[in-house]
Amino acid sequence: MKSIPKAVANRLSLYLRLLERLHGNGVLTISSRAASETLGLSDAQVRRDLAYFGTFGQSGIGYLVEELLGKVRAILGTDRAWPVALVGYGNLGRALMAYAEFPHRSFHIAAVFDSDKAKVGRSARQLKVQSASRLFTRVKQLRIPLAILAVPADAAQNVAWRLARAGVRGILNFAPVRLQLPKRVFVSNIDFTVSLEQLSFHIRHTKRKS
Amino acid sequence: MKSIPKAVANRLSLYLRLLERLHGNGVLTISSRAASETLGLSDAQVRRDLAYFGTFGQSGIGYLVEELLGKVRAILGTDRAWPVALVGYGNLGRALMAYAEFPHRSFHIAAVFDSDKAKVGRSARQLKVQSASRLFTRVKQLRIPLAILAVPADAAQNVAWRLARAGVRGILNFAPVRLQLPKRVFVSNIDFTVSLEQLSFHIRHTKRKS
Numbered sequence: 001m002k003s004i005p006k007a008v009a010n011r012l013s014l015y016l017r018l019l020e021r022l023h024g025n026g027v028l029t030i031s032s033r034a035a036s037e038t039l040g041l042s043d044a045q046v047r048r049d050l051a052y053f054g055t056f057g058q059s060g061i062g063y064l065v066e067e068l069l070g071k072v073r074a075i076l077g078t079d080r081a082w083p084v085a086l087v088g089y090g091n092l093g094r095a096l097m098a099y100a101e102f103p104h105r106s107f108h109i110a111a112v113f114d115s116d117k118a119k120v121g122r123s124a125r126q127l128k129v130q131s132a133s134r135l136f137t138r139v140k141q142l143r144i145p146l147a148i149l150a151v152p153a154d155a156a157q158n159v160a161w162r163l164a165r166a167g168v169r170g171i172l173n174f175a176p177v178r179l180q181l182p183k184r185v186f187v188s189n190i191d192f193t194v195s196l197e198q199l200s201f202h203i204r205h206t207k208r209k210s
Numbered sequence: 211m212k213s214i215p216k217a218v219a220n221r222l223s224l225y226l227r228l229l230e231r232l233h234g235n236g237v238l239t240i241s242s243r244a245a246s247e248t249l250g251l252s253d254a255q256v257r258r259d260l261a262y263f264g265t266f267g268q269s270g271i272g273y274l275v276e277e278l279l280g281k282v283r284a285i286l287g288t289d290r291a292w293p294v295a296l297v298g299y300g301n302l303g304r305a306l307m308a309y310a311e312f313p314h315r316s317f318h319i320a321a322v323f324d325s326d327k328a329k330v331g332r333s334a335r336q337l338k339v340q341s342a343s344r345l346f347t348r349v350k351q352l353r354i355p356l357a358i359l360a361v362p363a364d365a366a367q368n369v370a371w372r373l374a375r376a377g378v379r380g381i382l383n384f385a386p387v388r389l390q391l392p393k394r395v396f397v398s399n400i401d402f403t404v405s406l407e408q409l410s411f412h413i414r415h416t417k418r419k420s
Contacts, residue, residue, distance in 0.1 A: 009411050013404040077410035084406070092305035096402070105403045106410070146409055170409030172402065186412040188405040192306070192382065193315045194223040195398040196294070199356055199380030200287035200316070201219050202396040 004075070008049050012076050014039050015049070019069040031062035083110035085139050085168070087159050088150035089119050089129050092174060096148060097124055107146070111138055115155070135159070139166035149173045160187075214285070218259050222286050224249050225259070229279040241272035283316075293320035295349050295378070297369050298360035299329050299339050302384060306358060307334055317356070321348055325365070345369070349376035358382045370397075 018038060022030060036046040050063065053071045057063045073079040084102075086093055086109045096102075097109060112124045115132035122129045130138060139147070147163045149156055149171055156175035163171060163185075170186045173179055179187050228248060232240055246256040260273065263281045267273045283289040294312075296303055296319045306312075307319060322334045325342035332339045340348060349357070357373045359366055359381055366385035373381060373395075380396045383389055389397050 004415065009408065012411065013401075013407045016407070075411065075414075076407045077414035078407060082406070082410055090305065091301045091308065095300065095302035095305055098301065099402060102403065102406075105406075107403065107406050145413060146406065169413045170406075172405050172409065184416070186409050186416075188408055190400070190402065190405060191223075192309060192400065193312065193317065195382050195400060196292070196312075196315075196317050196356065196380075197223045197226070197286045197288060198219065198398055199382065199396050200292055201222065201285065203355060203379045204285075204287035205214065206394070206396075 004052055008052055011039075011041070011049055012072055016069075016072050016076060016078070019065055019072060022065045023069055027065055029062045030065055030068075032057055034062070078106040080106065082107050082146050083142065083144050084108065085110065085135075085142075085144045085147040085163070086112045086124075086150065087114075087132065087135065087147060087163070088152075089114040089116075089122075089124060090150065093148075093150040094124075096150060109148075110142060110144055113138075115151075132159070136162050136166045139163060139168060144168060146170045147172070149175055149179075151175060153177050160185075214262050218262055221249075221251070221259055222282055226279075226282050226286060226288070229275055229282060232275045233279055237275055239272045240275055240278075242267055244272070288316040290316065292317045292356050293352065293354050294318065295320065295345075295352075295354045295357040295373070296322045296334075296360065297324075297342065297345065297357060297373070298362075298365075299324040299326075299332075299334060300360065303358075303360040304334075306360060319358075320352060320354055323348075325361075342369070346372050346376045349373060349378060354378060356380045356382070358384070360384050363387050370395075 018035060032046045032050070033043050036043045047057070050068070053075060055063065055068055055071055084107050086096060089112055097112065102108060109127070112127050112129050113132045113135050114120060114129050119129045120131045145168060147168045149159060151159055153175045156173065156177045157179060160171055160179045160181055164181050168185065171179065173187055173189050176191070181187060228245060242256045242260070243253050246253045257267070260278070263285060265273065265278055265281055294317050296306060299322055307322065312318060319337070322337050322339050323342045323345050324330060324339050329339050330341045355378060357378045359369060361369055363385045366383065366387045367389060370381055370389045370391055374391050379394065381389065383397055383399050386401070391397060
């Protein structure tokens with residue numbers, strides 16, 4: 001397989017959502033044109049993206065939904081289960097623990113940590129909150145590859161370092177901090193303000209109908 | 211000003227973050243090359259994007275940080291204050307209320323609603339949680355243009371409709387639901403799973419050093 005550019009990688013989740021929805025509705029095939037219209041991309045773009053995975057639509061039939069779904073999952077890595085460490089069990093951590101989408105999508109929270117002694121030992125769904133002082137040992141022992149960082153901004157860098165040293169390869173970061181980490185660790189920052197800015201941009205640039 | 215493509219709009223937040231950081235550090239000018247290297251874009255891309263705003267770097271000097279910052283803010287609409295309605299005061303709602311980034315960035319939560327009678331009347335920072343039954347009246351009265359939807363999936367569509375009818379133009383949606391709304395209402399969906407998929411993708415496609 002050719003190496004996949006970042007922009008294509010970002011669109012893979014879009015394709016995955018669409019294919020899962022189609023598959024759930026019993027749809028067997030989809031044309032690149034129908035896919036592109038639903039996703040707001042150009043027809044040529046969709047065909048180019050899918051060609052990266054060695055998948056080519058058949059004329060008059062389009063793409064086989066189930067086959068393509070399997071390929072996109074394999075490329076995204078979601079054809080296996082990923083244990084995730086959740087660090088920080090405040091309001092955000094609790095909301096993430098309850099987040100209904102995770103279980104359907106190959107990611108499951110395998111350990112929860114907090115530095116607050118009052119929270120350690122409490123039940124968090126089927127788990128118990130563990131002391132943040134055990135973070136390094138437990139994450140290493142369980143070989144957990146992914147972590148969600150839901151700690152205050154001033155604690156984020158320190159926790160991220162410990163996660164990286166324990167072998168974590170990817171961090172979903174909710175703290176408003178740019179983490180400095182070795183290159184082998186990927187960071188995905190969630191910044192709600194960016195999304196609000198996109199909304200204010202659209203409102204400002206769209207004529208209001210009265 | 212020319213109409214701005216969506217991809218450019220998405221990059222505006224990136225430019226804004228960079229310019230704010232530079233400005234905070236007292237940096238006066240930046241070259242398109244330095245900006246592109248920091249942001250991981252091509253030099254030509256940055257120059258093309260900035261040309262949309264009628265801003266052209268001067269040879270040997272680059273762009274004036276403060277001037278460009280003002281322009282990007284004006285285009286994103288963040289040169290004014292945006293009141294935001296927060297709907298849903300569970301764990302996620304509480305985490306969003308405390309989210310340290312909002313106050314710095316032109317967005318402030320002006321009203322909080324929940325359908326749970328036990329929560330109505332409680333203090334939420336400087337506000338009080340209001341009954342969701344008052345949503346339509348209050349949002350309309352206060353002319354609130356933006357809302358954050360932090361309610362369970364099965365309530366999201368109904369609440370979104372009421373927000374749209376009350377005049378809300380943009381919704382930041384945390385519920386794992388595709389909202390059906392009139393075209394005049396923009397929706398920005400936050401899907402944590404997409405970010406986790408990007409991490410699993412990178413881990414799968416990067417050779418591990420032992």
